[in-house]
Amino acid sequence: MSKVLMKGNEAIAEAAIRAGCLNYFAYPITPQSEVAEYLSWRMSEVDGVFLQGESEVAVGYMIFGAAGAGVRVFTTSSSPGISLMSEAISYLCGAQLPAVFVNIMRGGPGLGGILPSQADYFQATKGIGHGDCRLLVMAPASVQEVVEMVMTAFPLAEKYRNPVMILGDGLIGQMMEPVEFPDHLKSEPTNKDAWASNGIDFRKGSKRNLVRSLFLDPEKLNDNNLELRAKYERMKREEVRFEAYNTQGEYSVLIVSYGTMSRVCKTAIETLKAEGIEVGLIRPQTLFPYPEIAVREAARKSSCRAVLCIEMSMGQMVEDVERCVQGARPVQWYGKCGGDVPTPEEIIDLVKRTLSPM
Amino acid sequence: MQSEVMFAGFGGQGILLSGKILAHAAMEEGYEVAWIPSYGPEMRGGTAYCLVVISDKPIGSPIIKNPKHLVAMNRPSLDKFAYAIKPGGVILSNASLIPNPAGRSDVDELRVQTGEIAAQAGSAKAANIVALSAFVARSGLVQLKTLKHCIEEEFSKRPQLIPLNLKAMEAGIAAAQKE
Numbered sequence: 001m002s003k004v005l006m007k008g009n010e011a012i013a014e015a016a017i018r019a020g021c022l023n024y025f026a027y028p029i030t031p032q033s034e035v036a037e038y039l040s041w042r043m044s045e046v047d048g049v050f051l052q053g054e055s056e057v058a059v060g061y062m063i064f065g066a067a068g069a070g071v072r073v074f075t076t077s078s079s080p081g082i083s084l085m086s087e088a089i090s091y092l093c094g095a096q097l098p099a100v101f102v103n104i105m106r107g108g109p110g111l112g113g114i115l116p117s118q119a120d121y122f123q124a125t126k127g128i129g130h131g132d133c134r135l136l137v138m139a140p141a142s143v144q145e146v147v148e149m150v151m152t153a154f155p156l157a158e159k160y161r162n163p164v165m166i167l168g169d170g171l172i173g174q175m176m177e178p179v180e181f182p183d184h185l186k187s188e189p190t191n192k193d194a195w196a197s198n199g200i201d202f203r204k205g206s207k208r209n210l211v212r213s214l215f216l217d218p219e220k221l222n223d224n225n226l227e228l229r230a231k232y233e234r235m236k237r238e239e240v241r242f243e244a245y246n247t248q249g250e251y252s253v254l255i256v257s258y259g260t261m262s263r264v265c266k267t268a269i270e271t272l273k274a275e276g277i278e279v280g281l282i283r284p285q286t287l288f289p290y291p292e293i294a295v296r297e298a299a300r301k302s303s304c305r306a307v308l309c310i311e312m313s314m315g316q317m318v319e320d321v322e323r324c325v326q327g328a329r330p331v332q333w334y335g336k337c338g339g340d341v342p343t344p345e346e347i348i349d350l351v352k353r354t355l356s357p358m
Numbered sequence: 359m360q361s362e363v364m365f366a367g368f369g370g371q372g373i374l375l376s377g378k379i380l381a382h383a384a385m386e387e388g389y390e391v392a393w394i395p396s397y398g399p400e401m402r403g404g405t406a407y408c409l410v411v412i413s414d415k416p417i418g419s420p421i422i423k424n425p426k427h428l429v430a431m432n433r434p435s436l437d438k439f440a441y442a443i444k445p446g447g448v449i450l451s452n453a454s455l456i457p458n459p460a461g462r463s464d465v466d467e468l469r470v471q472t473g474e475i476a477a478q479a480g481s482a483k484a485a486n487i488v489a490l491s492a493f494v495a496r497s498g499l500v501q502l503k504t505l506k507h508c509i510e511e512e513f514s515k516r517p518q519l520i521p522l523n524l525k526a527m528e529a530g531i532a533a534a535q536k537e
Contacts, residue, residue, distance in 0.1 A: 005382050005391070031397060114397070175420060176378065176393035178385045260420065267418030341421045 003178040008143045008168070009034035011179050012076060012102055013042060015150035020187045021072040021100070022048030025062035027055060027081060030114040031170040032104035035076040056081040060088025067097035068211040070189060070196025072154050074100035078170075079108050079120050089163055090129025093228065094213025097195060098157035100150070101135075102166040104173040107338045115339025116170030118259060121316035124167050125288040132225050134232050135165045136239060137287040139258040143177035145285075151182060156239065158189045160231050167287060169312060171260045171341070235289045242291035243283040245269065250303035251280035253351050254329075256295055256321050257310040258284050260341060265310055268347035279351055280304070287317070295324040299331075306354050307331045312341060359414055361499055362422045364439055366407035367431025367452070372486030375512070376429065377408040379490060383500040383508040384412040392417045405434065412499060429493050431472070431486070436460060450493045452485065468496050470533045476526050484526035491530030502531060 006014070013035045016024065024043060026036045036052065043050035053059035059075055063085075066073035077085065082103045092099055105120045107113040124137045136156055140146035146168055153164040189196075197209045215221035243262075246269055247254075257265045262283040269279045282298050284291050299307045307329050309318035318333040325331050334350050336342050365377045374395055381393040392411045409425060411417050426447040430436035433456045436449075443449055445464040454473030470492045472485035479488070487509065494505050509527055513519045 003385060005378070005385050005393070170397075171394065171420060174395055174397050176381060176391075177417075178391060263417070264419040264421055270418065343421055343423050344419050345423060 003180050005176050006143060006179050007034055007174065007176045008146055008171075009076075009104070009173040010038045011143050011147050012150055012166075012173070013038040014181065015147040016074050016100070016154075017042060017046055017048065018181055019072070019151040019154045021074050021154055022046060023066045023071050023073040024049065024075065025051050025053055025059045025066070025073070026075050026077065027053050027059050029078045029081045031106055031116075032076050032078050032102070032173045034173070035102070056084035057087070060085035063099045063101075064088050064091055064095075064097065064211075067092060067099045068095070068195075068197050070192035070198065072189060074102065074154075076102040076104065078104050078106045079117070080111060082120065082123070086123075086129045089135070090131050090133045091213050092163045093129065093133030093135075094131060094224070095211050096161040096228070097163075097211065098154075098161050098189065099163045100153045100157055100166070101163055102150070102168070105167065105169045113339050114170070116174075116260060116312060116341060117337055117339070118167075118169055118261060118312035119314070119316070119337050120167065121287065121311070121313055124165050125290070125320075128165070132228060134228075134288060135163050136160065136235055136289070137165045137167050138241075139167050139285060139287050140172055141259050141262050141283065143172070143175060143179050146172055147179055147181060149285075158191060160235065161191075161195060162228075162231060167259075169260050232289075239286055240289045240291050240294075241285035242294050243281075243285060244294065244298065245281040245283065246273070246278065247280040247282070247298055247301075249278065251278040251301070252303055252305050253277075253279045253354055254298050254301070254304050254307045255279060255281045255310055255347075255351075256284070256307065256317070257281065258287065258317070259312075261310055261312050264342060264344055265347055267344040268351070271344060271348055272351060277351065277355070278303075284317075290320050290324070292324045295321060296326065296328075299325045299329045304329060308350065308354065309333050310342065310347060310350075311335045313337050360417070361412045361427065361497075362425035363410045363412070363427045363429065363493070363497075363499070364407060364425040364443075365410070365429045365431075366405070366435030366439055369404045369406040371406070371431045372483070373406040373431060374408050376486045376490040377410045379505070379508050379512050380494070380500065381410045381412075382511070383494075383504045384410070386504050386508060387500055389414060390417050392420050394420050407435065407439075427493070427497055427499075429489055430456065431489060432456065433458070448493060448497045450489055450496070452489060454485070466496065468492060468534060470530070472530075475529045475533055479525040479529045480522040484523055487523050487526040488530035488533065491527040492534040495531040495534035
């Protein structure tokens with residue numbers, strides 16, 4: 001298929017359909033409402049289900065029900081909406097059910113604003129819900145990449161029987177870029193016999209599947225949590241993805257940045273290169289699991305004097321960067337949050353200030 | 359080479375559409391493109407703007423402080439963005455609504471009566487296409503035949519609007535040459 005010019009939000013919607021997901025429940029919220037708008041007509045073309053819930057809380061449990069029935073299902077929302085869904089996300093993790101959540105982040109806390117932000121990093125990677133639950137979190141930096149991530153999110157959710165989150169900022173949703181869709185991947189969950197609570201007559205064996213996250217017996221609950229932990233450890237071994245940019249040669253500063261922010265950093269890096277200042281970039285594409293080894297090794301390169309973590313929040317990912325660098329280099333945070341995206345000029349200044357003698 | 363074009367005006371003037379047609383045309387010619395809208399609690403009559411980035415390399419920052427070119431459809435837009443345009447860029451200003459010049463001597467300023475020209479072509483609503491076409495003719499960012507193809511494609515779902523918009527395009531190109 002040739003390239004088409006598409007808004008990120010519409011591309012997300014089309015990518016989900018092409019990944020074989022025919023069930024979408026949602027509640028509108030800026031800056032991602034175009035996903036629902038697009039699917040409100042597109043789903044009926046492919047005999048799929050589009051249902052606008054009465055609230056994000058209801059949507060979360062519509063997802064829970066559909067996932068329990070063994071079908072591919074997803075939703076999209078933005079920060080405050082994801083907070084409302086977080087209870088259901090915890091239930092999905094506990095019951096080991098696959099689903100895909102897309103969070104096109106806006107500024108917070110509270111109602112915050114509607115402009116781009118990356119301030120839900122902690123929520124997505126550390127504290128999405130109560131209990132020992134985690135999400136596999138992917139962070140796209142372009143419309144093409146969000147399409148690819150949505151399409152891989154469904155098989156990954158099923159591989160781990162765990163929700164997957166695509167964490168994009170408002171710009172990823174609102175921007176139009178050329179996009180090429182991979183061939184139609186329409187497919188069914190291949191391992192759903194292990195969890196789907198319907199279709200027993202068509203299943204190999206006749207074991208009854210129960211959808212539950214309630215384990216009153218402490219030993220059984222502990223076992224369930226150990227099983228979940230083993231899955232999260234396996235994600236760390238098998239699913240880490242990142243991009244290393246300008247890290248082949250020597251560089252005096254390492255930037256760690258993701259999503260839209262990383263693109264601004266790349267422009268700054270190219271400008272600095274022309275002035276003879278080399279800066280490397282590690283761009284995590286998965287935020288959980290985090291590219292720990294890549295960040296640690298890039299920071300410890302002998303030419304590297306400092307590490308900058310640049311994000312559209314008041315300093316969240318920087319805690320993961322500090323954890324990885326383990327004190328080997330000074331780590332500094334820089335960011336803005338509220339809708340203003342730091343410009344390449346600001347980052348160029350920041351790098352020069354970092355390198356200037358005290 | 360990277361070029362950035364800021365389209366700005368009132369909501370309802372077809373600002374976002376003009377930008378989209380240019381981005382589409384550049385994509386058709388094999389360039390990397392990004393179209394970034396201003397989005398917010400906007401309304402008809404409020405401000406609307408979008409930025410189109412066209413490059414022969416993958417596009418880094420979609421946030422641009424100093425775009426190369428400006429298409430300003432109303433006076434607040436010209437007053438707001440004219441100072442930021444890079445020297446040597448094109449500023450197309452809608453003379454139908456903007457009485458004052460941009461006040462820059464280091465840019466190529468083109469004043470076009472887009473409203474009157476569009477009305478002569480059949481409808482004042484096509485003023486955005488007049489402006490876009492005049493801008494493309496002057497800046498040479500994409501070929502005029504690609505622009506024509508993309509205008510036709512944009513209105514393919516309402517084909518009765520194609521003749522009007524092509525007429526507006528021709529008139530816009532002619533206005534750029536007359537200057």
